[in-house]
Amino acid sequence: MESQSTGGAATKVAAPPAPPSAQLVAANLTKHYGAVTAVDDVSFYCLPGEVHALVGENGAGKSTVAKMLAGAVSPTTGTITAGGVELNTGRIRDARLAGVSCAFQELALVQDWTVAENLALPDGSPLRGFSQRGATRAAEALLAELDLPHIDPRAQVRTLTLADRQLVEIARAIGAKPKLLILDEASSALAPPGVAWLFSRIRELTAVGTSVIYVSHRLKELAEIADRGTVLRDGRVAGEFSRGKWTENQLISMMAGREASRAFPPAPPLSVSERPAVLDVDNLIADGINGISLSIAPGEILGIGGLQGHGQAELLRALYGAIPATADQWSIDGHSVKHLTPERAVRLGAGYVPEDRKTEGLALEMGVGENLLAPWFRTAQLGGTPRLAREKPWMAGVLGSLSVRTRGPLEKSGALSGGNQQKLVFGRWLDRDRRLILLHDPTRGIDVRAKQELYTAIMGLSAAGVGVLWFSTEVEELVHVCHRVVVLYEGRVADELSGARLTAEAVVGAAVGSASQSKEQL
Amino acid sequence: MTTATAPSDRSGISRLWNTTGITRLRREGAVAPITAFLAFFLVYVIINPGLLTRFQLQTAGNLVVPLALAALGQLIIVLVGGIDISIGAIMSLANVVFATAMVSLPVPLAILAGIAAGLACGLFNGYLVAYLRLPAIAVTLASAFIIGSISREVMDRPGGGITPEFYLATSGELLPYLPISIFWLAIIATGMWFVLQRTALGRHIYGVGSNIDSVAAAGLNAKRAQLAAFALSSVVVSLGAIMLAGSTITGDPRSGDSYLLSSIAAVALAGASFTGGRGSIIGTILAACTLGLVGSLLFFAGINSYWQYVISALIVISVVGIPVIWKRLYLALRKAHA
Numbered sequence: 088m089e090s091q092s093t094g095g096a097a098t099k100v101a102a103p104p105a106p107p108s109a110q111l112v113a114a115n116l117t118k119h120y121g122a123v124t125a126v127d128d129v130s131f132y133c134l135p136g137e138v139h140a141l142v143g144e145n146g147a148g149k150s151t152v153a154k155m156l157a158g159a160v161s162p163t164t165g166t167i168t169a170g171g172v173e174l175n176t177g178r179i180r181d182a183r184l185a186g187v188s189c190a191f192q193e194l195a196l197v198q199d200w201t202v203a204e205n206l207a208l209p210d211g212s213p214l215r216g217f218s219q220r221g222a223t224r225a226a227e228a229l230l231a232e233l234d235l236p237h238i239d240p241r242a243q244v245r246t247l248t249l250a251d252r253q254l255v256e257i258a259r260a261i262g263a264k265p266k267l268l269i270l271d272e273a274s275s276a277l278a279p280p281g282v283a284w285l286f287s288r289i290r291e292l293t294a295v296g297t298s299v300i301y302v303s304h305r306l307k308e309l310a311e312i313a314d315r316g317t318v319l320r321d322g323r324v325a326g327e328f329s330r331g332k333w334t335e336n337q338l339i340s341m342m343a344g345r346e347a348s349r350a351f352p353p354a355p356p357l358s359v360s361e362r363p364a365v366l367d368v369d370n371l372i373a374d375g376i377n378g379i380s381l382s383i384a385p386g387e388i389l390g391i392g393g394l395q396g397h398g399q400a401e402l403l404r405a406l407y408g409a410i411p412a413t414a415d416q417w418s419i420d421g422h423s424v425k426h427l428t429p430e431r432a433v434r435l436g437a438g439y440v441p442e443d444r445k446t447e448g449l450a451l452e453m454g455v456g457e458n459l460l461a462p463w464f465r466t467a468q469l470g471g472t473p474r475l476a477r478e479k480p481w482m483a484g485v486l487g488s489l490s491v492r493t494r495g496p497l498e499k500s501g502a503l504s505g506g507n508q509q510k511l512v513f514g515r516w517l518d519r520d521r522r523l524i525l526l527h528d529p530t531r532g533i534d535v536r537a538k539q540e541l542y543t544a545i546m547g548l549s550a551a552g553v554g555v556l557w558f559s560t561e562v563e564e565l566v567h568v569c570h571r572v573v574v575l576y577e578g579r580v581a582d583e584l585s586g587a588r589l590t591a592e593a594v595v596g597a598a599v600g601s602a603s604q605s606k607e608q609l
Numbered sequence: 610m611t612t613a614t615a616p617s618d619r620s621g622i623s624r625l626w627n628t629t630g631i632t633r634l635r636r637e638g639a640v641a642p643i644t645a646f647l648a649f650f651l652v653y654v655i656i657n658p659g660l661l662t663r664f665q666l667q668t669a670g671n672l673v674v675p676l677a678l679a680a681l682g683q684l685i686i687v688l689v690g691g692i693d694i695s696i697g698a699i700m701s702l703a704n705v706v707f708a709t710a711m712v713s714l715p716v717p718l719a720i721l722a723g724i725a726a727g728l729a730c731g732l733f734n735g736y737l738v739a740y741l742r743l744p745a746i747a748v749t750l751a752s753a754f755i756i757g758s759i760s761r762e763v764m765d766r767p768g769g770g771i772t773p774e775f776y777l778a779t780s781g782e783l784l785p786y787l788p789i790s791i792f793w794l795a796i797i798a799t800g801m802w803f804v805l806q807r808t809a810l811g812r813h814i815y816g817v818g819s820n821i822d823s824v825a826a827a828g829l830n831a832k833r834a835q836l837a838a839f840a841l842s843s844v845v846v847s848l849g850a851i852m853l854a855g856s857t858i859t860g861d862p863r864s865g866d867s868y869l870l871s872s873i874a875a876v877a878l879a880g881a882s883f884t885g886g887r888g889s890i891i892g893t894i895l896a897a898c899t900l901g902l903v904g905s906l907l908f909f910a911g912i913n914s915y916w917q918y919v920i921s922a923l924i925v926i927s928v929v930g931i932p933v934i935w936k937r938l939y940l941a942l943r944k945a946h947a
Contacts, residue, residue, distance in 0.1 A: 159826065179828035195826030197819040199636075199886050204812065209827040213810035213837070219633070243636070259827075 105132035110298040111139075111156070111187075111267050116165035118151055125151045127322040128165075133267070135296040138289060140309050140316030142302075143342055147534070148322040149302050153271040156300060157189035158182030170266050183209065186266035190257045190273045196244045202226055203240040206259050229262045233288060249276040249442065250395040254284075261288060268292060269300045274308060275531055278394045278560055279595065286312050306335045318342055339535060351567035352542050354388050355550040363421035365436075365523045365554030366406065373412035375401035377578040383523065383554035388545070390569030391558040393598045398578035399558045400442055403525045406556065407439040408432045420522040433462050438516030440509075442527040448512035449500050456482050456496025459515045485514040490540055506537030513541060517548075524548060526557045530564065542568060562591045574598050638880025639892030645878070645928045646895035653902060657909035663786055670788030671780045671856035673901035675700075677794055678849025679868040680875035680897040681801060681890065685842040687876050688805075689835050690818040690885025691738060691745030695730065696872050698756035699843055700865025703727035703850035705760050708769025708860020716775060723854075724847045730756050731843020732836070739835035753869075760862040769860030779855030790852060794894070797848055802890050804841065814838045818885025875900055878925045880932075899924060 105112040109132040118126040126148040133139040141149040154160040156167060161177025168174070172185045182189075196205045203226035207217065226240035235258060238251055247255065253276045260268055270289075274282050289299050289312060301313060309316060315329045318341040326341045366383040376398045383389050391399050405412035408427030417424040419435040429439070441447035449458050456475045459482055464470060469477070475496055482496050489510040493503055500511060509529060516524055526545070530538045545568070549555055559565050565572050571585040574597035582597035584590075625631060634640055659665050679696055686693040693699075707723030714722065730752065737748045783789040805811035813834035816824040824831045849868075854860055878896035881888030903924070904917045 158828070179826065180830070183828040191826055195823045197816050197823045197886070199819045200816075208812060208816060208824070209829065213808065213813060213830075213833070215809045217807055217809050217812050219806075241632070 106134065108134060110135045110137075110170060111300070112166075112168045113152070113156065114166045114168075116152060116155060116162045116167070118148075118155065118160065119163045125322055126155070126162075126319075129317075129319065129322070129324050130165075131317045131324070131327070133298045133300060135266075135298055136293045137314045138293060138299045138301050138312050140301045140303065140313035141319065142306075142309065142316055142338060143319035143325070143534075147319040147342070149319050150271060151322075152319070153189065153269050153300065153302050156182070156267075157187060157191070157269050157271075159189075159191075183263065187269065188260045188263040188265035188267075189269035189271060190253075190260040191271055196252060196256055196259075198245040199243065201241050201243055202230075202238055202247070202255055205244055205255060206240070206262060209259065209263060229258060233258050233261060234284065248396040248400075250278060250281055253277060254281065257285065257288070261292065265297060267298045267300065269302070271302045273301075274303060274305060276395070276560070278598075279562070280394070282308060306338055309338075310335075342535060351564065352539075352546050354568055354570050355386070355546055357384065357386055357570060362552070363418070365420050366556065367416070367418045368406070368414050369416040371402070371405060371412055371414040371417070373401055373405040373410055375578050376405060376412070379575070379578070379580055381556075381573065381580075383556060385522075385552040385554055386549050387571065388549050388555040388557055388569045390565040390572035391556060391575060392562065392565050392572050392594045393575035393581070395560065397575045397598075399575055400527065401578070402575065403439065403441075403527050403556065403558060406432075407437060407525055409439070436520065436522030437525065438462070438519075438521045438523070439525045440512050440516075440527055440529050444505070444508045444512050449508055451499070451501030453500060454497050455486070455491075455493050455500050455503070455511060458500045458511050459485060459496070462515055463519070481518060485517050488517065489514050489544055506533035509533050510537065510541065513544065517544065521548070521553050523554045523556070526555065526559075528558055528560050531560065562594050565594055566591050634889060634892070637887055637889035637892065638882070639889035640880075641928050641932050642879045642889075642892040642896040642899070645924065646899050649899045649902070649906075649924070653906050656906060659909075663782065666786060667780070667782055667788045667790075669902060669905070670790040672905065673898045674790040674794045675849045675853035675856070676868060676871055676875065676901045677894045677897035678797060678845055678852060679865075679872040680879075680893050681798065682842040682846035682849065683872035683876050684879065684881060684888050684890070684893045685801075685805075685814070685838050685845065686745065686749075687881050687883055688814055688818045688885055688888050689838040690821070691835075691839075692749070692873070692883070693734070693839075693842065694746060694749040694869065695734060695753035695756055696749075696842075696846055697865040697867070697869035698753040698760065699727050699730045699846050700850040700853070700868055701760040701862050702730060702756050702763070702865075703847035704854050704864045705764040705769070705860040705862050707851050708771055708854050709764055711772070711775070711860075712770030720851055723851050724844055727843040727847030727850065728840060731839045731841075731846075734843075735836040735839025738839065739832040757862075764860055764862050767859045767861040769854070771854055771858045771860065773858070775855050776858050779852050790856065793848075793852060797845060798890055798894060801841070801845060805890065810834065810837055814841075815886055818882075818887075820886070871897075871900060874921065874925055878928055880929070896928075 111133040113132070114130050116126055116129045117124070129148070129152055131139065141152060143149045151160060155162050158174060158177060158179040158181055161175060166173055166175060169182070169185045169187050174182050174185055174187070197208070203223040206226045206229060207222040223240050230236065230238055230240060235254055238247070238255060244252055244255065253273065257270065257273050274285055277285060293299060303309060313330065315327065317327050318325045318338060320342055328338065362385045364382045365385055366381060369380045371379045379402060381389065391402065393399055401410065404410045408429045408431060412427070419432070419437055422435050424435070445451065450461070456478070460474070460478060468474070486493065491507050491510045491514065493507060500508060503511070513529060529541055545555060557569060566589055571583065572589055572594060573583050574581045574594055576598065582593070584593050584597070634643070654660055660669060679700060683693055683696055703723040703726050706726040707719055710719035710722040734748055734752055737743045738745045779790060779793065781789050783792045805814060813824060813829055814837065817831050817834045821831050824834070850865060853864055857864070875893055875897040876888065878900065879889060879892035881893070900921050903921050904914055907914050907917055907920065
């Protein structure tokens with residue numbers, strides 16, 4: 088396919104000649120996994136003090152490239168040269184010794200450990216000494232230096248929010264004092280202030296000559312931070328771009344190989360329904376939620392906004408019965424609710440797409456089909472192959488309508504790419520007579536095309552009269568796809584926005600508690 | 610954003626409860642076994658005040674120290690997310706190799722021979738588990754049979770050349786009221802604590818059990834850490850076998866057999882996580898002491914010793930279960946209060 092370049096710097100380049108001063112040169116990288124070619128002849132370079140972006144859809148190969156640079160995967164052919172040292176061993180340790188450090192997309196922290204223990208993990212030989220006190224002191228110093236005072240080095244990583252965990256992961260990568268820092272979707276869980284924090288750290292690093300490889304889906308971020316970039320498509324270089332000389336549509340068409348628009352689909356018009364509200368809850372109280380009242384009409388898409396950690400995750404879990412909660416009055420699709428459990432929530436017509444598809448959403452060792460069917464297995468029902476055969480038409484319909492790229496219901500779900508896994512978690516609720524769908528940031532860290540497909544499917548649900556509760560960290564998404572947005576602050580509803588008041592500025596303003604001038608920075 | 614902060618009341622108990630050391634014990638699950646041991650010890654002394662005599666302390670020490678060392682060996686394997694079924698067999702082999710070597714070799718060389726035999730078993734297991742990625746339970750089950758046969762080949766009936774001097778050096782008294790076996794246990798356990806808590810290797814061992822991918826992604830050699838864990842474990846177990854040989858003054862090819870299940874029980878009682886990454890040394894030692902003394906407590910209480918296993922089982926279940934129930938109660942109470 089031709090790239091649809093319309094002048095400017097966004098042109099397809101075969102192999103850029105790397106200047107001798109380059110901090111990193113990746114030349115003709117190719118990676119085969121069995122018969123599959125994940126990355127095919129990718130070349131680029133990064134100068135000292137430069138931010139080089141890697142852009143592409145999921146499955147385009149940018150994570151594989153990032154892993155090769157970090158030493159987690161060794162290239163089949165091709166060379167990586169960092170600071171004059173050739174790195175092809177596929178050993179993270181070698182890359183680290185050459186001054187390359189990476190904040191991984193799949194967070195590489197030990198959940199049971201404290202922040203300090205995690206920060207101390209990478210360095211040194213096995214026989215070097217270790218002490219809790221020393222590690223805590225070093226962690227305190229590092230977190231203070233990186234302007235992350237709200238993270239307690241003694242806190243267990245498990246107890247942190249996803250955003251804070253990501254900050255710790257980034258802090259660890261920066262703390263290694265790298266000459267080349269790789270940020271693989273490092274901003275995917277961060278709210279806007281977190282992204283701003285990340286950018287000021289990147290600027291500090293580039294000011295002292297550190298190179299940064301920035302892998303991201305968020306085009307707005309690229310406009311701000313990327314000096315140059317390489318667009319990948321289907322494992323190949325689809326084009327390059329440099330600061331100020333590209334438009335979003337150009338990049339998207341390079342990524343997708345077609346003119347795709349980033350436009351959000353409009354929410355379908357709300358029809359007046361005879362049916363009762365799909366969700367009606369008054370003064371909901373749970374751990375982290377201090378009295379929230381909500382009502383969702385059939386077909387309505389209600390957005391939940393706010394900074395991470397202000398009760399959004401807890402709200403969705405409580406409404407699905409996954410954590411204990413009480414309310415003065417609570418009904419799902421007209422049925423009154425007292426003590427909700429997930430099982431009962433499903434019976435009443437609710438569905439839930441949780442925060443982390445890998446740990447909460449899927450049984451990674453099980454097949455695609457069994458994961459789709461997970462909520463629908465009852466104890467005394469048929470399982471195994473006969474069940475899969477019986478459900479085949481439904482599964483084929485779901486996989487087809489969401490364009491899940493899989494070899495079929497028997498493929499291990501862990502083998503799918505992130506976007507396709509997310510489609511599985513979502514797809515299990517399709518065509519199953521749902522009344523209410525709870526979505527926890529379903530488009531986090533998935534590519535443009537998968538996002539569009541999810542949008543279409545969610546709009547379809549809404550048009551069919553399903554109520555949708557949609558928590559998103561992307562403000563634009565909330566503003567464009569929701570009928571109404573409720574912004575949470577410290578476990579309460581800070582503001583409710585709809586119609587002309589529903590703007591990005593209003594959502595962000597309410598999220599930072601503009602009335603109360605929060606001390607919260609990130 | 611906000612992490613859990615200390616409770617509002619700043620009483621002395623709460624402050625003590627939240628000091629770094631106690632927090633670590635809590636996180637390692639050691640509070641319950643330590644409490645259980647103290648309670649058990651109290652009951653024991655009430656039923657049998659004679660424990661606090663020199664002779665009985667010495668006997669009790671000799672009884673629990675081999676078990677404690679076997680349990681510590683098991684703990685290390687459990688920390689990396691495995692389980693060692695061959696621990697009893699390794700113990701038997703180290704025991705008979707040591708006893709046989711004592712016939713002709715000087716004591717230090719005999720000790721080294723015993724340790725070397727155990728270490729060879731540990732490296733064999735560790736290599737298969739870490740580098741060939743075989744499941745630990747299958748590998749150690751198979752090696753238990755192999756090692757068991759080798760032990761019987763080395764010595765087919767109890768015997769060996771253990772001297773009364775060696776008995777005194779391992780199982781006598783260091784000072785009045787201080788059995789020397791406890792002293793050796795303390796030395797070994799401190800060494801093990803140092804490796805696990807004060808070296809990066811120890812962090813790697815804990816890390817491999819918690820999340821092997823994280824450790825690999827941090828650029829560490831996860832396989833080497835696993836192998837090191839198996840090696841360290843086998844050395845500790847061999848030392849237990851030598852202590853056992855000293856206290857019984859014989860080598861016996863079946864001496865280790867009974868320690869397999871007891872070592873697993875002690876690790877469970879210590880609150881370690883069998884998926885790896887969590888477990889306490891002090892908790893394991895005290896758990897082993899508790900389980901090791903159940904039998905003699907029943908003897909002194911005049912109860913049929915067949916009940917020993919039932920009592921042990923009840924101790925394990927209640928120590929593991931009470932914190933869970935307590936936490937639920939606490940949460941329910943707090944909610945009712947709010």
